[in-house]
Amino acid sequence: MLHVIFYEPRIAGNTGNAIRLSACTGSMLHLVEPLCFEMDDAKLRRAGLDYHDLAHVQVHPDYESALAAVPGRIWAFTGHASKFHTQIEYADGDGLLFGPEPTGLPEEAMAHPRVAERVRIPMLPGVRSLNLANSASIGLYEAWRQLGFPEGV
Numbered sequence: 001m002l003h004v005i006f007y008e009p010r011i012a013g014n015t016g017n018a019i020r021l022s023a024c025t026g027s028m029l030h031l032v033e034p035l036c037f038e039m040d041d042a043k044l045r046r047a048g049l050d051y052h053d054l055a056h057v058q059v060h061p062d063y064e065s066a067l068a069a070v071p072g073r074i075w076a077f078t079g080h081a082s083k084f085h086t087q088i089e090y091a092d093g094d095g096l097l098f099g100p101e102p103t104g105l106p107e108e109a110m111a112h113p114r115v116a117e118r119v120r121i122p123m124l125p126g127v128r129s130l131n132l133a134n135s136a137s138i139g140l141y142e143a144w145r146q147l148g149f150p151e152g153v
């Protein structure tokens with residue numbers, strides 16, 4: 001199983017999209033508190049979530065607890081890295097780490113010894129960043145593609 005970690009996400013709609021992403025790919029979404037919304041937020045539910053989607057999400061009181069729930073390597077997604085996300089060889093159990101919407105990942109989170117490397121999704125020069133949920137989709141589908149989609153998808 002692949003893992004996606006949202007470090008202190010702020011916007012309910014992004015997390016709602018990521019819960020749906022996890023349900024569609026069989027991956028686990030880890031949310032690191034504090035969250036700036038309730039898990040029954042209307043915007044989160046508007047993403048079309050139902051009970052089965054929510055089964056793919058775990059909420060953790062802190063970053064260490066989230067890391068402890070991921071058996072593989074951690075890849076930190078940031079716009080400020082030289083290596084592309086496509087240059088990584090992902091393995092089952094790996095975790096893809098994403099930062100809060102306004103600020104991105106704090107340096108101390110990316111410098112954690114569990115983080116194997118920082119990776120960047122290519123963008124044209126002069127633009128700020130991709131949306132959080134879009135970044136998670138791009139990263140997760142690349143990792144899933146590399147692992148081979150299971151039969152019947």
Ligand SMILES: C[S@@+](CC[C@H](N)C(=O)[O-])C[C@H]1O[C@@H](n2cnc3c(N)ncnc32)[C@H](O)[C@@H]1O
Pocket residue numbers: 077078079080097098099100101102103104105119120121122123128129130131132135
């Ligand atoms: C809206 S962005 C944060 C923007 C913030 N101002 C920054 O510069 O990091 C939210 C998260 O999406 C991910 N992200 C956005 N664009 C990315 C890119 N080009 N490459 C890798 N991750 C990206 C990162 O994890 C980032 O922390």
